[in-house]
Amino acid sequence: MQRLALFGGIYSNHRALAAALDDAARRGVDAVYCLGDLGAFGPYPDRVFPLLRRSGVQTIQGNYDNSLALGLPDCQCGYTDPRDNHFARLSYDYTFRNTSAENKAWLGTLPATLRLEIEGVRLLLAHGSPRKMNEFLWESTSPDPFLNYLLDEAQADVLCVTHTGIKWHRPLAGSRHVVNVGVLGRPENEGTTRVWYTLLTISRASVDVEFVPVVYDHLALAADMQAERLPPEFIETIVTGWWTTCLEILPHKERARGQF
């Protein structure tokens, strides 16, 4: 039996990352994987890197990491709304200015995907989707036939992604699974301040998926963000658990569940 902890979208939330790593260590997981987007949204982006290195977290590249590493002018987040893009710009510019050259270079060394084979189960880890780093795989717009197509193409039994900011799990026929592992960076638009990571337990070709809530000192993070003069809209999300930005990319079901 092997147990893996997976998360994505740290968004510079070093406090939630530390809490999640502690929790995973307490549970005695065999390995920890980060599915990308280390920066964005939160304060002091360089604080995330030593935590990942210290815990030996195997990390793949998200669109944010790719942009920072290549010095691109934007985060390739895939937003389409002018207001969303306005906030994405503030966030990217702050993160770009405050990420060291050494850490940017390290982001450039990360692989885009990672393949694992554990007890005969073939896993593929990707940021957005296996075919596109910034493709959004939302629960309500990722039908079974489409997910089976992605698994066929990837020659995988289990696909793990992040990028959307909201976790979900779809078991499929033939012991296949697609898991959006969620994000540590910000709460997932459900009105609570906790964030989430995913535990995968693989035992004799069977896969068990558990989502683990992470409670962390979100008020301290909000204070960090205030000290760095990050937008009040971002801080509101950390404190209330409701998204205030990046809303226009949400499909109907996910949007209707939120408050804004």
Place this chain on the structure above:
Amino acid sequence: MKYPRIELAHLDNLWFQVTGTLCNLACTHCFNSSGPDVKTFGFLSPDAVRRELEEGARRGVRDVFFTGGEPFLHTQIAEMLEASLEFAATTVLTNGTLINDRMADRLAAIERHARYSLEVRVSLDSFDEGTNDAIRGAGVFQRVMATVARLSRRGLLPLVTVVHTWSDAEEQEILPGFVRILRQAGYDRPRIKILPALPLGRELVRLAGAHDEPWVTEEMMQGVDPDLLMCSNSRIVTDRGVWVCPLLVEKPDARLGDHLADAASGYELAHRACFTCYQYGTFCSNVNAGIEGAGALAAPGERSEA
């Protein structure tokens, strides 16, 4: 001239021109010239739709779209939306004038029971009643606002789609203007999507020659992700066969087969409207690949695999 050829990478988006070109309105910018007497294309039957949904599912379809004409002229539109949601996330593009309380109830019930998202895209062209109705027809503004209120009261959040017909000078006031009138109508968290006008159909008449889109060349496609073009990820089913994309249904060369199963061949970008798609990305989908499109992203060597 040799046009770039785009292969179908994967059928992400399956479209149905469910009511052909029959519409109760005749908007001045309509790219496929739909209207009350326009029978270039006819209605699809629920059986024909289901057959192609099943074929789409075999191909791993992600999103299904119902367009026309006006889809709510079809008496069985609700059943077809319900069937489609068994297979994939589903969007219906409507002018919003035919959704009464009973239909709104039905749509809300369908949405509640579906695993996947149902999107209702309602067209509106200005937050000013007179400007809107000059494009879409007398009285349309008030009927659409009533529909938007009706849907939002039932927990449906329609995507209000707006074709870009204003001048650069007016740009700043457009979004706030729409937000204001939609909130006034009782839609407290309005979703708005802006679409480019297409140099096709009745819009060509409106433009009266004042447009200068070039063709897309092979050189322009260098370093560009073809996924930003509809033809690499979409097909549209009509009662007269399957076309490469919703924009080109009036172009005979864009008809690729009788059925979805034989419409997977590639397509050459032989029309000026292909440049609009190139310029703005796959704007026909609910979430664009990028509002600035392939043209704006085309710095070769700078593009990552993302």
